[in-house]
Amino acid sequence: MNSVAPGQARISIIGAGPGGLTCARILQRLGVAVTVHDRAPSADARNQGGTLDLHADNGQIALREAGLLEEFFKLARPEGQEMRQIDLTSTITSHKVPEADELFKPEIDRGQLRDLLLYSLQPGTVHWGQALDTISGPADGPRQLHFADGTTIETDLVIGADGAFSRVRPAVSPAVPQYTGVSFLEAWFSDVENRHPDIAELVGLGGAHAADGNRALFAQRNSGNHIRVYIIQRVPVDWISQGGLTTDDTDGIRALLLDEYAHWSPRLRRMITDNDGPYVDRPIFALPVPHTWEHNPTVTLLGDAAHLMPPLGVGVNLAMLDASELALALADSATVDDAIRTYEKTMLPRSTETAKILEGGAEHLLSADIPDFGDDNDAQP
Missing domain, CATH: 3.50.50.60 (FAD/NAD(P)-binding domain)
Structure with a gap:
């Protein structure tokens, strides 16, 4: 034809x-x-x-x-476009602020x-x-x-x-697609200026990243007074079920996470404990x-x-x-x-x-240096 x-x-x-x-x-x-x-x-x-x-x-x-x-x-x-790098004590160690007329991304x-x-x-x-x-x-x-x-x-x-x-x-x-060995767990925070002012202050108007080489947190300001936090770990793709849990077991997942992030500051750990609603599991494939x-x-x-x-x-x-x-x-x-x-x-x-x-590059998400998180990954069409 x-x-x-x-x-x-x-x-x-x-x-x-x-x-x-x-x-x-x-x-x-x-x-x-x-x-x-x-x-x-x-x-x-x-x-x-x-x-x-x-x-x-x-x-x-x-x-x-x-x-x-x-x-x-x-x-x-x-x-x-603002970006903050935060150490494990919740101290801001790097702060990039866009110019007033910056429209590149x-x-x-x-x-x-x-x-x-x-x-x-x-x-x-x-x-x-x-x-x-x-x-x-x-x-x-x-x-x-x-x-x-x-x-x-x-x-x-x-x-x-x-x-x-x-x-x-x-x-x-x-x-x-093959699993990269790195997984996101997404947490949502609503009405942040009123309900989560400490997290809102820490994150700022753009994104904030903290990592220790094996695990990370990345928080992003969304419109409508929302923040999304991505809890990033090097884990098996089925780490939740391996822990005897389901994605609906918010309290059980939170307990596992608090154990993994036990050496992080209480202020950062609020991004794990204070979220509104369940977590969303987003393993990274390529x-x-x-x-x-x-x-x-x-x-x-x-x-x-x-x-x-x-x-x-x-x-x-x-x-x-x-x-x-x-x-x-x-x-x-x-x-x-x-x-x-x-x-x-x-x-x-x-x-x-x-x-x-x-x-x-999924490994870069766990690095203490600031990766480019310009794009969230929903792992679905």
Whole structure:
């Protein structure tokens, strides 16, 4: 089968995260029809995660192509670029404060970014409650998408923007994410200026990091007077169940953590004891390095589906840059096949280079030096 022109193609994006939505927005802005399918039953079905930064040299480039950069700056928090390093006695040992006009990587809540992109799309673009099961059909198309709800659709291009455990990835690559040996446990703090003033004062307006080489705490200010704390440890992936607990056993997990962090100051340990609600288990996975695949004329990947890396400030930024470049390639190419080749010619070398730099980088999260926590890691699409 000859590859179809993008303007006549049925284009299906799997995953309504920042990458998938950015790609859809730019395609629609360029007059190319697209449909997005997401497993969540609705736009508000799950929490979108914490805060992240968008860099001027990748994420902001994508938003400019999407025509949303001005709206982004209305929502972003430049003050969130503040970073504090704290020792185990709760003393601030390093304090980076952004300049008043610093806009290189301002923070924005993931939910705010998702909504900015989602509600810029034409109504009905996103089909909720459609969890992809398998892809069938010949490599040169058309492809059939089989969803868990029993529906099947035919399409000319499948774009996998469905995150770490992508259901699109097996169509081009046998690679699966591997546990890095480092795990996050997320704790939430609400109305912090009133309910948790000591933690609010310690964290400041951006992020605060403390570590002893084997364990760490990283706290991030979110909008709406919220703080999220990531309790970071080098542990087995099933450390909670190995302790005879479940993720719902907040008191039991807290007791284990207090034992592990017993030598830390009481002020820092409040980030473990005073959280509002249960913990969220977020083990850190990464794809093998390098992760590449043989060209396929009807399937490609972007973001974590293509290059899952440790959460060191690149995940969403690279996903959005991927999305922008793929959308522009589709708008400028004679065929879908040509567009995929153009996109992957740039994306695969870039992601390989970055992944090599960050390989093993999960260990940096435990270092007493300040890592780049520009991107939280939800380990899910």
